[in-house]
Amino acid sequence: MEKLLVANNVSKTFGTHKAINNISVEVPKGSVFGLLGPNGAGKTTFIRVINQITMPDTGEVILDGEKLQPHHIQYIGYLPEERGLYKSMKVGEQALYLAQLKGLSKTEAKERLKYWFDRLEIGDWWDKKIQELSKGMAQKIQFVVTVMHNPKLLIFDEPFSGFDPINANLIKDEILKLRDDGATIIFSTHRMESVEEMCDHIALINKGNKILDGKLVDIKREYKSNTYEVGIQTQYPDVVTADLKEKFTLFPVTFKSINNELQYKIQIPETHTANDLVTYLTSKGELTHFVEVIPSANDIFIETVRNN
């Protein structure tokens, strides 16, 4: 797949603190790329390197086949985690100014702003000052300012903080629409449920090192443990439990059900297949529930960081 952004062995040291250490990632064109990691892992530093705010000590970043250059800023839209706007400046004036900083002409900027303001139904805020708006409203303006110059690469650092669920959903849909329209998105967050929902690729950074990256499904496949959640209805629960314990590794589990059944998480050896398990279980009673346990992004995150 074609890569929009490639980072090769990027390192940055502040004083004696190694913020990021030899990080290499490849962000495919048109993907939503999750940049994950605990607090202080170096995500923001890495993002600032891509935005040319911080110059890396070693390594290089390639955007769309070209080594990163100052003029590339117009192809990037960046929503930082620490964000804000001029409090006493009018919304419209401010948005025009920021658009022109990104290289748009005034008329072009006006057109795009009109489009986005109409789309998010915030047209009548044009002459308001930021300090008159609520935090969520200001975040909407901030989002518009980030995307209005149609950048090829969008970088969102914790984009949903400050939004209520309704607006968070709205912004999520807008982000996905931008991807469908051809933008590539780098997405840094702690909120694993949004990773699950949106990202197709991820990279996990811990203490400045990349410890995991790839397609989310591939990673999940790799982290699956041949474990299944099963429900089995039988007249002899004790006998069946003893039998299962002997053959497999059993974990207790509870899930909602209308039946009165045995509920277990069963890990089978790699030599066995799901079919083998189903055949075996049907011989013991009535199979009422059978689901493969797929590791969630949250599980993978916690496990890898802990093992690291």
Added chain:
Amino acid sequence: MTFLSPLILVGIFTLVAYLSNVNSDSVRTITILDESNLFVDQFEDTGSIDYKPLSDISFAEAKELSEESEYYGFLYIPKTQTIDELANKITFYSKDSPSLTIMDDIQDAIEDKVNTEKLQEAGIDSKKIEELRIQINPNLETYAGQETSKLGSGLKLIFGGAAGYLLFMFIIIYGNMIMRSVIEEKTSRIIEVIISSVKPMKLLLGKIFGTTLAGITQFLAWIILIGVFSVVVTSVLGIDPSTVQTPQQQMLEANGSGAEQIAMEVIHEINSLPIANLIIMFILFFIGGYLLYASLYAAIGAAVDSETDTQQFMMPILMPLILAVYVGFFTVIDNPHGTVSQVFSFIPFTSPVVMLMRIPFGVPMWQQIISVIILFATFIGTVWFASKIYRVGILMYGKKASYKEIIKWLKY
């Protein structure tokens, strides 16, 4: 503020002019009891003092009368054997301490008379002496043949002082403005959005130059508006702010040499100042000095989180500035070409103010040029230094920067 400030300023001047007019309207009455009978017509009424000689009345009565009538003061001249004795016996009674100008008036009158009396006593005709007295007015000239005068020195001082002080004020006002705008971008957290579009160095320079131009515009607007308002106030209210006179001015005029003559001399002296030199150097030093300090103000703004944290960093900036003004107003006045004056007119942090104050007194061109070169070279240095701090500082939130921390930033 741009429109309000000059209006307020003119308003204050008008008020002062009005109040001092009211003040001098009140005529002060001073009673005189002259037992020596020497000073019969010696005291002449002036605009603000009315002398009222008392006679055939005792000292105690006269004093009481003056106090009860609430006269401004009561001058008692006792009868003495000799004139010498008189000198220490004259007493002036008043409710409060009398104003200096009035005392000067009275003292002059008494001294005049006593001197004449003494001369007569010694058999010398005072009129003869007056005739023989020669007014000495030494012509001052430099070795190069340039005419100078005391008035000229004063004017040079005014020109230099005004230029230096203007720069000093400009640095403080607009330096602070830059600092505040940097802090604002930091606290509102817009800074990271901006520097993902603009290089920090560009932003820093843009901020410095932008504020400078805004400042100059505001300054010019003030000057023009003050002029306009003054004209309006003068013609509408009929009060001329320039009538606000200090006692010195009054005395100067009273001492003869009419106002016109002074005006002629002033014009002559201004013409003999190195005007072109002064203007060019004013512009250069003004820009250089302001930019130098402005970049430091920007660095401070980047290093702190709020205006309250700026205190510890302001000192090192204000110290050289204040020192420059002190050196200017004390040392340069005393000796414009002394070693101290010369040294401080080369140190870039003081040179703009000190050199500007020296130039009217005539500074060799090579000194001026070297000083300007040093100033601009240092400016490039401070901008480099400031941009290093700025680049790191604007992205540091919640960290209280110490000097140690800032030195570390220079290496990032």
